[in-house]
Amino acid sequence: MPYRAPNLQNSLKRFHSLSEVRNELAAGTTSCRQLVEYYLGNIERQQHLNAFLEVWPDEALAQADAVDAKLAAGTAGPLAGMVIGLKDVLAYAGHSLQSSSRMLDGFKSLFTGTAVQRLLDADAILIGRQNCDEFAMGGSNESSFFGPARNAADPERVPGGSSGGSAVAVQADMCLASIGSDTGGSVRQPAAFCGVIGFKPTYSRISRYGLVAFASSFDQIGPITRSVQDAALLLEVMAGPDGMDSTASQREVPAYSQQLTPAAHYRIGYIADAIDNEGLNPEIKSALETQLDILRGQGHVVEAVDFPYLDFMIPTYYILTTAEASSNLGRFDGVKYGYRAADATDLESLYKKSRSQGFGAEVQRRILLGTFVLSANYYDAYYTKAQRVRRLIKDKTDELLRQFDFLVLPTTPTTAFKIGEKQDPVSMYLADIFTVQASLAGVPAISVPIGEDSAGLPIGLQVMAGAFREADLLAFAGVLTEEVVA
Amino acid sequence: MSTDLGTLRGLAHLARLEFDATREQQMLGDLNNILDFVAQLEGLDTTGVEPLVHLSQEVNVLRDDEACNTVSHQDGLRNAPRKDSDYFRVPKVLE
Structure with missing residues (x-):
């Protein structure tokens, strides 16, 4: 018998989008203060899900009052009424930031990152900091120093990761939207496990200033929402050039939220090897095939395509991301901020003991692998080799995305697995098999819920589009969710 | 390929x-x-x-190089596990 979330004792109903919220705010049937109280109540009642590491009730209520005043005065910004949670990898001045790690014990950010500042400038209400895998490394939220977040569909199961707490918070109605980060699927995979929408924009579309770095040629900030419209609106607010991040694209930001009208006919490719993959859960395969039939019925062209690199994606991804991580995480030394071991005797033992006690096992594994592939004897055989394979994967993906408007594939090979079920690192890594392609190629991808398996666990469908084609991708995702979200 | 304890110890040292x-x-x-x-x-x-090294097509996006203090001395020390009024404190480096 699948777990069902308890009926929430509250006068407010569940909102699925900001436009629903805005309608009620305009009608005077609710206020931002009431919204915040509603979400705070839901957080309080569902603490067993371990979605939030920290909640900011006083600030959120004060911000709610300020936004209510702006709404009354007609000066409110585009996100007025949206209550948002932040994954614990995003810098917010004066607030704790730990990447769910002991290594950043006690750290408070000195500044606010660009994406978060843009949310605040648009009158969003920030309600708290959300649990995730340590330094965003993991696919189950189990590597968090603060223990796993739990899937609200079945609390014995993982919510996915690394943005696990962020997905659960939207799933269990603790906020309307969450902002996560996606390096190899960390927004899309937990969204699929939790039955919500997870969206990774094109690499470089959103500034990473104020995002704790994991693998810099992959990392991208992305929203987790209950509606495509909210994903579009959040992208529109957060995207764009930034003087603090030279890797942020200079391209103009379209009004994504105004461009959600789909075309009548799309060309859709699906990767045959992904659907016929023996590791794919038959119920996910069947749900996906049903969706493809629906799309054919709507008059879209749906064709199988060959993608010969499926087995090479996870190895390529792990070599490159661990190399980048070993370098990015070199800054954590116990000297200037964060955790410091008490038993150090000299500077070298200060570094070694602080890092060994401060980082968890998965982070240490990845630092070691990254150090290995970057070491002089193995650099060409592993690191350079993986960079070459990345080009093959990217070129082939780009080529397919010129032939087709979209590529469709499962978000995950299985539905949410049990906490503690995957002990072997490699089997955990394989859970990312379908999400790393968009990360390796740097293209946008979205996961939308398309139903549940027989145990009541959510199933996600993933769609990829060409670089900077977010407007088309979101319009198409709207077609899919219209079919499936009640 | 497979690696041995000696290599692992070398890697651990490099990674501190x-x-x-x-x-x-x-x-x-x-x-x-x-x-x-x-x-x-x-x-x-x-x-x-x-090898694919850079994912972005845009190169050398630079803003004007204007000097400014974004973090004060006091703020810079705020998160330090050990500090005095001016400096981060670490174990003695020179005997």
């Missing part, structure tokens, strides 16, 4: 990590499993394929 005997064996086992797994790439011919 240390393990006790039990953890060392676990890490060695995990590292070797992962290296076996990623060795699949050897089977793919990449002759003539240039």
